[in-house]
Amino acid sequence: MSNDAQAIDVQTVTVPHLGGSTVGHAFARPYDPALPTLVLVNSFSTSVDLYRPQFADPELTAAANLLAIELYGHGRTRSTYPHFTYWDSAIANLQVLDRLGIPEAFVLGTSQGGWVAARMALLAPDVVRGIIPLGTSMDFESARSRDLGCWDGIEFCTPSLDALAAPVGDDWVVPDEFVDAVLGAGLGEDVSPDERAFWHAAHRRNYAGDAGRHRLRTATVNLRDRDGLHARLGDVRCPVLWLQGTADSVYSVANAEEEIRMFTGSPDAELRVVQDGQHFLSASDPDVVDAAAAEFVRRRS
Template structure:
């Protein structure tokens, strides 16, 4: 497991935010913020950190949202809007004036929120395997999962305080991996992610952060009414094997970025929900091209 640095920001009463650079920061290159998916860490982007061609085009900066990895909020409750604000404050702390943002699943709607909050600083967004809707009946009619059904048992199971020896159950990790990567998970990757989760979500603090993260996924607000305010380019990539959000939903979502100077949907045949992990070669090449085109 690679080491993650932290920095302090003022949001939510003072917070510690986990972040990781792919390699030492080069001010001559544009920066790409990477925002990880539900309950994962910056380690989700190991295939991007390990790509020397991508590193030659852009600074890779993974920032872990509230409730995830090394990030700790000053208050007990937080939303995706809070993570977007904190990410912008991390850029301030690192003296980075502007950036592109790539986000997987929940990271996609955090990226969109960053573009809405700081249109002068976000140069483009790359949502992967995501939705800009809330967990609505409409999205299920378009072939998306039932996020309420997926999340509610965990919200209920995590409601009561636990002792210091508690760790996230392996079954929870397996359910996330199944949704994110289908049957493509190797034994080594499953063991890696079980160890990573169990190092992250321990004791009553871990239980609470995991529960709030799950509540956020289930109960979040949608962005459809705000997407016409996104004024940066958008490259939405979506896999045909995505078990969570459908291609039809992605087609509907990209069409709502009506004031973007360039809004493109790229379909990846056989790609999973955690697209940056399942299809890194295609994602990395598309990201490098997008950043070069819009820098």
């Protein structure tokens, strides 16, 4: 992953979902209506800054408008209602596209972003032209997925849910141990000091005070207790390109091999295995991801 510590300039747009929401988002370059749009959906507790490598790639930014959108519980996205799910983030993302005057888009999602991408395709098949899930799973945190070599998300998340249960003061910031656990799961142990410092600072900005604690806890509830999509995947009608790393400590290649076959309604559902790729694949292997995404969008546009 790039050690460039420059954060992405985030804008906000207001959408009606969840009693009225302000959604954080960023374009890599000024929007060009002549180009297709690729929406980028970030992984757990990160932000649009996860996609700094993609924003810096001239080939990818020449192929599509890159629009990173922050999920509920992440970055600058806020809602009037205090609770939310991944379905809510999928709806809000579609409303962002509508507010920005973008009639259709491809969607790339890392980890939790992958199942938000699938939800967007299910909700708006006339808008979503194709999805690119990275390092993800379409299941809930099931015994089946653990039997296939995926992590124990219940064991990972429950201690944090307990620790984040009680109200805190205005001076609270997310503990460094939480951030290190996310980086370890997402990128392994080979994270540069500069990159680690960048994400520590980003998490402290995004998760401060009692409101930050509540957003982080609700995002963690969503991760642990989400619904699975297996019975719905046959209704995804767009092309699917799934990239899965062999070094992913969260979700396994064996799981991806089973689940890619569940996209029975897709005209083209392909799994590509990335040797030594980590869980946050867009960050660990941006060259592979960017080239695949650019080719996918060009071929489908």
